[in-house]
Amino acid sequence: MPATADRRPLIGIVGSGIAGLRAADAILKCEVDARIVVFGDEAHRTYNRPGLTKKRYPLSGALEKTIAEDVRVKGADNDAVTWRLGIRVETADLGDRILRLSTGETFEYDRLVIASGIRPRTSARGDGECELHTHRTLRGLGDARYIHHRLQAGEKVTIVGAGFVACELASLAKEYGCEVLVLEALRRGPFESVLGERVAMTLGRWLAQQGVTFLTGDSARKFLCEAKPSNPEPASDRSLFIEAIGSVPNVEWLHGNGLDLSDGVRVDEYMRVSPWENVFAAGDIARYPDPWAAGNLTRMEFWKNAIDTGDLAGRSVAASLGHGSVTSRIGYFPSMTTEVLGLRIQIAGDPKTSDSMEIVCGDLDRPDQGVLVAYLREGAMIGAAYLDKGARFNSAYIKLLRSLRER
Numbered sequence: 001m002p003a004t005a006d007r008r009p010l011i012g013i014v015g016s017g018i019a020g021l022r023a024a025d026a027i028l029k030c031e032v033d034a035r036i037v038v039f040g041d042e043a044h045r046t047y048n049r050p051g052l053t054k055k056r057y058p059l060s061g062a063l064e065k066t067i068a069e070d071v072r073v074k075g076a077d078n079d080a081v082t083w084r085l086g087i088r089v090e091t092a093d094l095g096d097r098i099l100r101l102s103t104g105e106t107f108e109y110d111r112l113v114i115a116s117g118i119r120p121r122t123s124a125r126g127d128g129e130c131e132l133h134t135h136r137t138l139r140g141l142g143d144a145r146y147i148h149h150r151l152q153a154g155e156k157v158t159i160v161g162a163g164f165v166a167c168e169l170a171s172l173a174k175e176y177g178c179e180v181l182v183l184e185a186l187r188r189g190p191f192e193s194v195l196g197e198r199v200a201m202t203l204g205r206w207l208a209q210q211g212v213t214f215l216t217g218d219s220a221r222k223f224l225c226e227a228k229p230s231n232p233e234p235a236s237d238r239s240l241f242i243e244a245i246g247s248v249p250n251v252e253w254l255h256g257n258g259l260d261l262s263d264g265v266r267v268d269e270y271m272r273v274s275p276w277e278n279v280f281a282a283g284d285i286a287r288y289p290d291p292w293a294a295g296n297l298t299r300m301e302f303w304k305n306a307i308d309t310g311d312l313a314g315r316s317v318a319a320s321l322g323h324g325s326v327t328s329r330i331g332y333f334p335s336m337t338t339e340v341l342g343l344r345i346q347i348a349g350d351p352k353t354s355d356s357m358e359i360v361c362g363d364l365d366r367p368d369q370g371v372l373v374a375y376l377r378e379g380a381m382i383g384a385a386y387l388d389k390g391a392r393f394n395s396a397y398i399k400l401l402r403s404l405r406e407r
Contacts, residue, residue: 009034009321012099012107013081014089014253015115016040017049018073018303019283019310023113024081026314030323036081037107039099042140043086044068046076050303052144053168054339056175059152064145071141089116094257094276111317114254114265114273114281115310118247118301123160123225132225133158133241138165147242151176156239158183158223162190162204162214166244167340170212174341181213183220190340194352195385199373202364202387203340210341247301249285263287264299269329271313278320282306282313291331292350292382300334308332333405343367344388346397349404351375351383360400361393372396 011027011034013020024036051071060066088102092112099107120137138147147169151157157173159166162184173180187193189200190207207214215223249264258275260266264287265273271286273279283306290298312330319326335348351357354375362371370392375383384404386397 006035009110010108011036011111011113011317012109013038013113013115014092014099015113015117015283015285016042016044016046016083016085017115017117017283017306018046019117019286019306019313020113020115021046021073021075021078022307022310023115023280023282023314023317024078025075026311027318028078028080030315030318032318032321032323034110034321038081038083039087039089039101039107040083040085041088041102044141045083045085046073047071047141048073048303049139052138052141053165053172056172057148057152063149063152064141067144067148068141089253091253091255092257094254094259094279097278110278111320112276112279113313113317114279114285115283115313116250116253116285118249118284120243121246121248122243123245124243136240136242138169138242138244147240150240151178154178157181158239158241159244160184160224160242161244161246162187162192162200163244163246164191164336164338166190166242167203167207168338169242169244170207171339171341174211179213180211181215181223182207183223184214184216185218185220185224188216189214191345191347194347195373196351196354196357196375198357198364199385199387202367202371203343203345206343206367207341212341247284249299251285260287263297266297270316270326271309271330272316280313280316282309286313288330290350291329292334293353300332302334302336304335305332335401342389344386346386347383348385348401349375349381349383351385353377354382361396362387372400374400 048071089099091100120139124135154177156179158181160183167190170180188197189204192200251261264285265281267281267286267288269289271280284301287297287299290296316326337346354377356376358374360372360374367387368389370388372393373385374381384400
């Protein structure tokens with residue numbers, strides 16, 4: 001960008017998602033007299049990404065606009081910052097404080113917030129094709145428009161994976177009236193890496209009871225791309241094939257700067273990126289000291305985590321410019337809620353690191369009638385999960401949450 005006579009500090013935020021927006025908001029609330037520029041590789045301002053899988057839309061010729069309006073985020077219309085949308089940051093030289101943009105421009109900053117997030121993992125080659133399928137993933141508004149349009153047509157859909165996105169997509173597809181096949185080759189059921197095998201198998205049975213064909217292990221593998229049929233179906237006849245098999249942090253543009261990029265961007269408890277005192281990170285990409293497990297690092301891909309870490313990163317930027325001090329470290333309390341085919345699933349704490357579990361209320365064979373599970377490590381409760389179609393054990397779940405927060 002060309003030189004300017006404006007001597008106010010220039011703050012670059014790479015990523016126009018909720019973490020980037022909250023960082024900008026926090027800086028403004030600290031009354032920092034600075035210029036803030038937000039870069040986003042999509043053409044849209046901040047929107048609610050989790051909302052892309054949660055609602056069925058009526059047939060419309062303006063589907064993308066309808067979805068975009070529905071997932072708007074409060075504060076995204078903020079014009080106190082400069083939005084540079086549809087622009088990728090190709091590389092960064094953190095020593096010289098320079099970003100190189102896809103437009104051919106360079107951007108010199110005084111402070112930098114890394115909020116470039118994640119992208120969906122895929123097993124396909126670069127063009128998204130294999131012998132069997134055209135691989136689709138769901139991350140942005142364009143992906144959502146395409147997938148909702150295909151689902152509205154009532155097409156058969158195959159979903160690879162059994163995590164949150166996969167199960168929400170399966171639920172959405174059933175709402176649209178589609179025939180749904182879910183493949184999970186590596187585990188016994190949905191959310192197994194978080195909730196363990198017993199709960200995962202319960203959720204797998206729930207999918208099947210609601211009319212989803214749910215296959216695991218070798219039964220699932222024969223439908224994946226490793227299978228090489230002698231007569232693959234013509235491309236024009238291919239059903240919708242969506243991969244929801246995890247994510248990849250967008251860190252490539254940061255290579256060559258001496259950072260720990262082994263799993264996102266490593267930061268300290270104030271979202272600062274060592275050894276660069278003027279660089280911060282937030283959101284899905286930030287790997288920070290786990291407040292739930294001393295000595296460990298964690299990287300969370302939940303909406304609330306992006307809000308909390310974005311806010312903390314913004315306050316840390318402000319403090320580095322002499323506006324107040326950051327006294328509170330990251331203290332994110334992990335909690336999330338989703339709904340799969342009418343079954344509400346709430347998860348809190350850190351169940352994935354447990355060594356045992358206990359059924360507090362209910363029966364895993366009847367999750368729709370409510371089942372509350374406590375997760376323990378060395379006898380101490382560290383997590384909880386609540387499955388129900390109503391709120392039968394809500395007071396008991398709230399009591400568990402209080403115990404978790406107090407630990």
